[in-house]
Amino acid sequence: MHDPTHLSQLDQEILDLIDRRQRWVAAQLRQQGDSPNLTEGMAEAERVATESMATIPAGIPAAARRSILRHIVSACYQASRPERVAFLGPIDSYSHLAALGYFGEGTELSPVSSIGAVFDAVGRGDCGHGIVPIENSTDGRIVDTLGRLTHGNVNITGEILLAIHHNLLSLSPLAEITQVHSKPQALSQCRGWLADHLPGVQLVETASTAAAAEAAAQTPGIAAVASLAAARRYGLDVVQPSIEDNRDNITRFAVLGSEQPEPSGDDKTTLLFEVQHRPGTVADVMGVLRDHGLNLTWIESFPKPGRPNEYFFIVEFPGHQSEPAVTAAIAALPEQTQHLAVLGSYPRGRKV
Numbered sequence: 001m002h003d004p005t006h007l008s009q010l011d012q013e014i015l016d017l018i019d020r021r022q023r024w025v026a027a028q029l030r031q032q033g034d035s036p037n038l039t040e041g042m043a044e045a046e047r048v049a050t051e052s053m054a055t056i057p058a059g060i061p062a063a064a065r066r067s068i069l070r071h072i073v074s075a076c077y078q079a080s081r082p083e084r085v086a087f088l089g090p091i092d093s094y095s096h097l098a099a100l101g102y103f104g105e106g107t108e109l110s111p112v113s114s115i116g117a118v119f120d121a122v123g124r125g126d127c128g129h130g131i132v133p134i135e136n137s138t139d140g141r142i143v144d145t146l147g148r149l150t151h152g153n154v155n156i157t158g159e160i161l162l163a164i165h166h167n168l169l170s171l172s173p174l175a176e177i178t179q180v181h182s183k184p185q186a187l188s189q190c191r192g193w194l195a196d197h198l199p200g201v202q203l204v205e206t207a208s209t210a211a212a213a214e215a216a217a218q219t220p221g222i223a224a225v226a227s228l229a230a231a232r233r234y235g236l237d238v239v240q241p242s243i244e245d246n247r248d249n250i251t252r253f254a255v256l257g258s259e260q261p262e263p264s265g266d267d268k269t270t271l272l273f274e275v276q277h278r279p280g281t282v283a284d285v286m287g288v289l290r291d292h293g294l295n296l297t298w299i300e301s302f303p304k305p306g307r308p309n310e311y312f313f314i315v316e317f318p319g320h321q322s323e324p325a326v327t328a329a330i331a332a333l334p335e336q337t338q339h340l341a342v343l344g345s346y347p348r349g350r351k352v
């Protein structure tokens with residue numbers, strides 16, 4: 001028979017354990033200055049949740065274990081050393097959902113109005129961390145993020161993969177929609193559906209999908225491409241769910257910060273470099289990576305403002321900069337590059 005007292009006792013025990021954990025974290029932070037830090041706590045939560053599947057295989061699935069532990073880690077850290085995390089707002093943008101999935105609800109999440117403002121907030125130290133979209137599986141790189149990564153004043157300290165299912169949201173039915181608002185990347189991820197179902201309707205670019213939902217909530221006839229969470233928050237009807245052209249639509253977000261995470265055992269490293277404008281210079285860099293057995297997971301070139309034919313390059317590969325092959329490659333690269341920066345070594349991201 002249902003015994004509420006027993007459940008309350010179990011819940012009390014869980015809270016007592018969390019309280020013990022929080023006091024331990026507070027004591028560590030007092031003794032050791034900077035350690036432990038929030039991103040390392042998140043990496044540790046991942047590890048513990050994954051390993052617990054072997055020791056406690058039954059019951060709660062791995063994704064739920066990770067999520068519960070992330071919330072506990074962030075709540076403990078927040079109680080000891082409050083920190084804010086900047087994201088492209090307003091609330092219920094995909095960046096917000098990614099930040100919630102990674103940092104949990106215990107962290108104070110701080111909406112800002114552009115990707116550049118996330119970099120500024122972290123660079124100035126107003127926020128300890130920030131979340132920015134970096135690449136989408138349908139639409140490719142996020143130009144604003146790449147542009148700011150070339151400034152090089154913040155590190156990448158983590159990675160988040162978020163499945164993106166876009167929805168057409170409005171106060172009006174499909175037949176009465178005259179404009180569709182959203183961030184250019186979101187409009188592009190749905191361009192096939194929009195061309196088929198709303199041909200000729202004006203597309204209006206906004207700073208984020210949640211900003212589009214705010215606009216749609218103010219004016220009948222405007223629709224937004226945004227998340228289901230945004231539909232609930234801004235009181236919009238879901239005119240059509242899942243309008244992304246590619247069902248496997250995933251956006252990769254970078255966590256920005258100032259620390260350099262310790263190796264977690266499953267890491268990635270991101271490098272930024274420039275080369276001289278002469279034959280074979282990019283091939284020489286690739287040769288160094290090949291010679292050290294580094295298998296690229298991402299490569300991008302980005303034009304250098306005001307310098308025709310000159311580019312920044314960004315590459316990513318598995319491994320941490322403290323691992324011998326990565327250390328050796330980084331040591332060999334200055335000879336082949338004009339400018340080289342390690343943007344970060346960080347735990348490989350999971351879907352949140």
Ligand SMILES: O=C(O)C(=O)C[C@]1(C(=O)O)C=C[C@@H](O)C=C1
Nearest residue numbers: 093094095133183185208209251
């Ligand atoms: O506008 C948002 O909601 C965002 O968080 C930005 C962003 C992006 O620029 O890629 C993030 C995920 C989706 O790919 C669409 C939009």
